[in-house]
Amino acid sequence: MTATASPDADWLRLDRQICFSLHAASRAFNGVYRVILKDLGLTYPQYLVLLVLWEQGDLPVKKLGEQLRLDSGTLSPLVKRLEGAGLVRRERSAEDERSVRVHLTEEGAALRERALEVPRRIMSATGFDLAEIGELRARLDQLTTALDAAAQSEARSAR
Amino acid sequence: MTATASPDADWLRLDRQICFSLHAASRAFNGVYRVILKDLGLTYPQYLVLLVLWEQGDLPVKKLGEQLRLDSGTLSPLVKRLEGAGLVRRERSAEDERSVRVHLTEEGAALRERALEVPRRIMSATGFDLAEIGELRARLDQLTTALDAAAQSEARSAR
DNA sequence: CACAATTAAGTTGTGCACAATTAAGTGGCT
DNA sequence: AGCCACTTAATTGTGCACAACTTAATTGTG
Structure with a gap:
């Protein structure tokens, strides 16, 4: 039962890698x-x-x-x-x-x-060099903005 | 004295934005x-x-x-x-x-x-879409690897 | 076999993040 | 003036991260 048996299982795997990468980098x-x-x-x-x-x-x-x-x-x-x-x-x-x-x-x-x-x-x-850092920073700020907005609307819809 | 008076001051500003972006995103x-x-x-x-x-x-x-x-x-x-x-x-x-x-x-x-x-x-x-996430994840993993290695060598040189 | 070194978990103590609450001050409004 | 809503900090409680240390089991070496 440890193998990925469905598309959903793959999502769980992928998910781990997105947020986990950020968590680990932080x-x-x-x-x-x-x-x-x-x-x-x-x-x-x-x-x-x-x-x-x-x-x-x-x-x-x-x-x-x-x-x-x-x-x-x-x-x-x-x-x-x-x-x-x-x-x-x-x-x-x-x-x-x-x-x-x-x-x-x-x-x-x-x-x-x-x-x-x-x-x-x-x-x-x-x-990293300055350009790479700038690029990454822009991406992360974009991500933060989106996540903050989503947390707001999630919290709103949970009420 | 709040203005950036030297190149070093700019570094301090920049620095805040790199690591802080990651911190905030996390x-x-x-x-x-x-x-x-x-x-x-x-x-x-x-x-x-x-x-x-x-x-x-x-x-x-x-x-x-x-x-x-x-x-x-x-x-x-x-x-x-x-x-x-x-x-x-x-x-x-x-x-x-x-x-x-x-x-x-x-x-x-x-x-x-x-x-x-x-x-x-x-x-x-x-x-983000899948491709953007994958790209970001790769960057972050690369960053984590570099940072882990640097922390090791910093710790070693501090002994 | 005996004993030192290593390994796996757990414990303790410090600090950060955040939700929920409290306390005190401010300002508007009737 | 009196009351109410809002604001700013601080406090309390929970959980995570990590360093330093402890305990117990295992492994290696003479």
């Missing part, structure tokens, strides 16, 4: 970042938060979440860990007491210098 | 699976384990881990949850007492019928 990326970021004492999601802050300056948690597609359930503890490491400060906004603004500390800003070499090392780890 | 896929698999009472990694078992029959945890690139730290509790749901049984191998074989229960085997429609729904959620 974890492989994570593994490389884990090794490279260890020197900086960062995890990959923490590094993403710092990338946004380095690029755009201080932001409220809400804005961080929009850019990274993460909610407060993920960001709150993550930012607190960054604060514990002395890389950021959290400050309630004076204008809107609901909002918490995340500021880079001097130490957090300084870490950017040491992070500058990370992209090159990642790039070389992929073995 | 989570988007997970979101769609979450919605679709809710009816079956499965998470996406649990579904992956069942896919392997449906296709290849009973396997030791070790073999499952090789195919899914997961270690016992992830698989042990996951398989126990599947056992708790009545979908699999775990049995110590008689020949090698170290090995635990994961068997589908009748209920677990029967769930396959209801899972047959999942791939089509996922496929349609991506908005």
Whole structure:
């Protein structure tokens, strides 16, 4: 009974390979970042938060979440860990007491210098050139957009 | 100081877009699976384990881990949850007492019928056709291979 | 045979992702 | 003013990923 007995069985096989490939690639990326970021004492999601802050300056948690597609359930503890490491400060906004603004500390800003070499090392780890990466990125963004829309409509139709 | 003042700053921007796209796509896929698999009472990694078992029959945890690139730290509790749901049984191998074989229960085997429609729904959620998916899958597998090799050599050079 | 090295699972601890809920602040509207 | 809807964070609980370690069984070698 392990052989593919019907067209549906082939679909199950194929399916495994589509989503599984993405899943595996994502974890492989994570593994490389884990090794490279260890020197900086960062995890990959923490590094993403710092990338946004380095690029755009201080932001409220809400804005961080929009850019990274993460909610407060993920960001709150993550930012607190960054604060514990002395890389950021959290400050309630004076204008809107609901909002918490995340500021880079001097130490957090300084870490950017040491992070500058990370992209090159990642790039070389992929073995891809700029054009290939750009192509893949475009494909993945297209996929994400389609999947997000589908999840919405699936969730809607499940109500 | 938010503007890109050097070539290195551009690298940081670019970098965010490569790995971040993959990260986002992986989570988007997970979101769609979450919605679709809710009816079956499965998470996406649990579904992956069942896919392997449906296709290849009973396997030791070790073999499952090789195919899914997961270690016992992830698989042990996951398989126990599947056992708790009545979908699999775990049995110590008689020949090698170290090995635990994961068997589908009748209920677990029967769930396959209801899972047959999942791939089509996922496929349609991506908005991609078979050729595009195959192309993307090939690219991702290539990426995973390169990244795994790089993580090895990075880890080696860090010693 | 004895003992070291290896192997398979499981356990522990940390961190991320996300659903669901809570708490507190804001703004509109009558 | 009083009330209601909405917004922003934080919290709680579940599950996955992975490193580090433990336990028990097996294999290899002298």
